[in-house]
Amino acid sequence: MKGATNLFKSMRKPTNVGNFRQFSVNQVNSDNKRSEPGKKTHFGFTDVDEAEKEQKVHHVFANVAKKYDLMNDAMSMGVHRLWKDYYVGGLQVPYNAKCLDMAGGTGDIAFRILRHSPTAKVTVSDINQPMLDVGKKRAEKERDIQPSRAEWVCANAEQMPFESNTYDLFTMSFGIRNCTHPEKVVREAFRVLKPGGQLAILEFSEVNSALKPIYDAYSFNVIPVLGEILASDRASYQYLVESIRKFPNQDEFARIIREEGFSNVRYENLTFGVCSIHKGMKPRK
């Protein structure tokens, strides 16, 4: 036999597609990023260098971009549409508002805002160009909106290329948990908002403890398999369910928002805490 390769030999040098398939057992407490000088962070349940996380997140979303909307429907059984409807419905969008929708990717929130307010203009920004491309294509087909009222900008939420005191409304839906430093994102949001401007963040959060077992079972057993079947990508959806658990819970996140200078900070749980809407206002001078 020509140089037989033992199956077990491959175990010693695992060839992983992307390091995040190896899950480390010891989870470094990287929740309080202020106390650590900031070398390591989490990527789902894996610990990665901070520089790496951005790259890995990019890879996840570049992969899922085309099937993103389909997977959202499948995983939440369509409920994500209700969450987003409620989220946007509860926004105060002033006349001729300038809105910034961060991690806006495929445009779900932007289109809702445009429909909600005929005079608003939305800057849809995302660190991931493929996601924006999907959004731009959708804009042409969406009903009751004018694509010209949306602009699509590729940018990093932690370092936004936007002028200070520009926006009336800052929205971010299911994006902030992917950022390496959520507090930096909140800080930037504070900067680009006008005094009196609104912050509204929709994100997965800590579910009611009574439901935790079912929620966990569903998250870890069903969602990655769904990802494998529908998008040929179990790993990205494994990352998704893990990243949810690593993100600060409702009260912790509210504290972070307050610490960045926002006033009138409150949150509202949706679906027993599966996700939560955090709101705040930039104080008027």
Place this chain on the structure above:
Amino acid sequence: MSAQKLYASHVPLAPLSRMLLGIGSAVTAISDPKRGDMVAAMGETTAIGPVLENIRKRMESDVVGKRLLLEKPRISNGTIDRKWLRQLPDGTLGKLYSNFLDRLNTSPDARPTVKYIDNLEHLYVMQRYRETHDFTHIALEQKTNMLGEVTVKYFEGIQYGLPMCVTGGIFGGARLLTKNRQELVDRNLPWVVEQATNARFFMAFDWENHFEKQLSEVQKELNITPLSVNM
């Protein structure tokens, strides 16, 4: 994830996940056979313990099969020398394999690695099945069109008992057009049933040691009578 990873590409699945994947992959594989990963996943989730254990036992009771189980040789880009195969004489197993790969513009590594098998012994059986499927095609002289694939699936279903092969044969056969279906039922099936029951156990065969032999010689060793010889 609860269970331990037993090998590099291992993805341990909880029972609920396994069931879901089994159903989902079966539906996807039937509706979109081009999804090779789903066909592979279906094969693995339906290859339950008793089936693989049966194959393993049969391999163990064969002298060559026993050696295969011990040494666990792989058919991969690393172990197969395409250049050497290409310069072999026409009609040899190796040359035919080389043509096969070239024609399909593929390589041994193009097959998905086994992920969902939780038992190390069964892991090799499944991996070996996947890697030698092409040789089964060549030995039976079946093309990779729908008719040929179904014929090979019937052969594997009878010899190995893998649920994927059995259902693949039945459902694949049902999808054939009238002319091919006729040919399957009248010609291919009776022939392949006879071959499967009388031939050597293909899984216990060390294909890689026979590349230099003429196909007819290999078929004799396997106790296969080609279809074209029959009426």
